[in-house]
Structure formats: structure tokens, C-alpha cells
Amino acid sequence: MFFSLIYFCNAQNGKSYAVFLDSANAIKYKDDKKADLYIQKAMKLASDKDLGDFYLKAIQIYIDINHFDEALEFCTKAHDVFTEKKI
Numbered sequence: 287m288f289f290s291l292i293y294f295c296n297a298q299n300g301k302s303y304a305v306f307l308d309s310a311n312a313i314k315y316k317d318d319k320k321a322d323l324y325i326q327k328a329m330k331l332a333s334d335k336d337l338g339d340f341y342l343k344a345i346q347i348y349i350d351i352n353h354f355d356e357a358l359e360f361c362t363k364a365h366d367v368f369t370e371k372k373i
Contacts, residue, residue, distance in 0.1 A: 303331040307343050318351040338367045 306328035310321040325344050332340040341364035348357035 301336065303328040303336065303340055306331065307340070307347070310344075310347050314347050314351045318353070321347060321351060322353070322356070338364055338371070341367065 306324045310324035314321040325347060328340060341360045345357050345360045
């Protein structure tokens with residue numbers, strides 16, 4: 287049980303930005319300003335190695351709420367991240 291708790295804590299620390307993205311996704315149709323706030327908080331928590339994944343998930347949320355300017359900006363950033371990694 288102790289090891290399960292340690293694993294859970296480490297997993298949460300590794301993807302702490304995902305909680306904010308999930309929250310943004312859950313409320314995106316009800317309150318798009320709050321969803322944007324959650325995305326901005328998630329961006330602050332995303333590590334360099336998780337930026338590509340973060341951008342892809344955030345892009346979809348912005349598209350869903352018709353914030354195409356932000357989606358396009360994040361597409362450009364995602365492109366930069368993935369071309370740097372040569373994926």
C-alpha cells in the first residue's frame with residue numbers, strides 16, 4: 287500500500303498540468319473564460335518534455351470553444367516543439 291501511494295504521488299507530480307487541462311475541458315462550454323484560465327495555469331506547470339502533449343490537448347479545447355486565434359498560436363508553438371525534437 288505504501289508503494290502504491292508513492293507511485294500515485296509521483297504520477298501526479300509528473301503530469302500536474304493535466305488536472306488543469308481536464309478541468310478546462312470539463313467546463314469549456316459553460317465558462318470559456320475560466321477554461322482559458324485553467325489552460326494558462328496548466329501551461330505554467332507543464333515541463334519542457336510535456337509541452338508538445340500540453341499544446342495538442344489545449345488546441346482541441348480552444349477549437350471546441352471557437353477560440354481559433356489561441357488554437358492557431360498553440361499550433362505554431364506545438365510545431366516548434368515537435369520540429370526541435372525532430373518527431
